[in-house]
Amino acid sequence: MASFTHHPVPPRLLPLLAQFDFATRRLLDRLAAGLRDSGNGSPVPETALTDAEYLWEPVPGCWSVRPRAAGPGPRATVLTGAGDFGRDATPAPHPVPPPFTTLAWRLSHLTELLTLRADHTAGSRSLTRDDVVVPGDAAGAVAAFTAAAAAWRAALVAADDAALDTVGHSAYPYGSDPQDPFLRTVWWVNQEVLHHGAEIALLRDLYRHRYRGPVESSSPS
Numbered sequence: 001m002a003s004f005t006h007h008p009v010p011p012r013l014l015p016l017l018a019q020f021d022f023a024t025r026r027l028l029d030r031l032a033a034g035l036r037d038s039g040n041g042s043p044v045p046e047t048a049l050t051d052a053e054y055l056w057e058p059v060p061g062c063w064s065v066r067p068r069a070a071g072p073g074p075r076a077t078v079l080t081g082a083g084d085f086g087r088d089a090t091p092a093p094h095p096v097p098p099p100f101t102t103l104a105w106r107l108s109h110l111t112e113l114l115t116l117r118a119d120h121t122a123g124s125r126s127l128t129r130d131d132v133v134v135p136g137d138a139a140g141a142v143a144a145f146t147a148a149a150a151a152w153r154a155a156l157v158a159a160d161d162a163a164l165d166t167v168g169h170s171a172y173p174y175g176s177d178p179q180d181p182f183l184r185t186v187w188w189v190n191q192e193v194l195h196h197g198a199e200i201a202l203l204r205d206l207y208r209h210r211y212r213g214p215v216e217s218s219s220p221s
Contacts, residue, residue, distance in 0.1 A: 010161040016186050017156055023190060024149045027197035030204060031142050053207045054104045054138035063088035065104035065134055065141075075099055081112070081134035103203045106196050107141050108134050111148045113174075113192060117185070118151035120172040122158050129174070149193075156186065 009017060029036035035043040057064060061074040068086050072079050075095045079086025087108045088099070101109075112132045119127040135141040159182060163169045169182035177185050 007160055009157055010159070010164055012161070012164055012183065013156065013159065013186065016183075016190055017153075019190050020153065020156070020186075020193065023193040023197055024153075027193065027200060028142070028146065030197075030201045031138075049103075049138040049142060049204075051138050053204070054107075054141060055102065056203075056207050056210075057102055058203070058206060058210070059100050061099055062102050063099040063105050064102040065108055065136060067136065073099075079134075080129045081108070081132050082130060083133040083135075085134045085136035087112075087134050103200050103207075104141065106200055106203075107145055110193060110196050111141070111145045113172075113189070114145075114148035114152040116174070117170055117172045117177070117189060118148070118155045120177070121152075121170040121182075122155035123151075125171050152189065 026037075030046060031049045032046065033048040034046060036046045038044045055064060063073055063076055065085050065087050066073060066079060068079055068084055072086075072090075073088045075090065076088035076099075077090040080089045081087055087105055088101075112129060115132050116127055116129070119125065133144065135144050159169065164183040164186075165181050167181055168178045170177040170180075170185045172178075172185070175185075175188070180188075
């Protein structure tokens with residue numbers, strides 16, 4: 001287990017840390033039952049993510065999270081991750097146009113990148129995609145994302161001011177991290193959580209209003 005030296009959070013990191021906290025909190029609020037902030041302070045009721053919604057494929061040919069025994073989905077060649085489920089993927093070059101990805105795929109992707117970046121910044125620096133368990137259910141996926149976000153945040157607050165300028169402070173092997181100053185990696189992770197979080201929120205809205213057959217007219221005959 002990594003040991004962290006306690007020190008004040010560098011001033012340059014504070015706004016990015018606040019942005020990360022905001023993005024993760026907004027996403028988790030969109031996935032849990034209860035009242036969430038609409039964005040202007042007014043409460044909006046939310047329902048908990050269900051397994052059916054987690055695995056919903058809104059269009060044909062989606063990439064998703066699948067039982068390993070079922071094999072990869074359309075245009076995928078492997079199921080990444082550990083456990084009984086895996087996430088559709090293929091080595092480069094990737095399909096063009098890219099497949100539409102489900103809520104499960106996007107949430108698993110976020111969990112993986114946070115888990116691995118935390119490990120390759122303040123952990124063993126040895127984990128690979130094959131070590132990250134891919135949950136096949138909604139509750140497990142939300143719990144995994146929560147843990148991954150906490151691990152990455154711990155790695156962030158452990159970084160001192162010099163680390164922010166250190167190239168390769170994050171040795172995450174599936175991106176440009178080894179060639180980038182750590183501050184750039186922090187910014188990049190934030191935009192990943194923000195844009196995938198927004199996609200996940202939109203998928204929740206689409207699922208809630210999905211087509212269920214002809215709408216019956218309420219007009220008198």
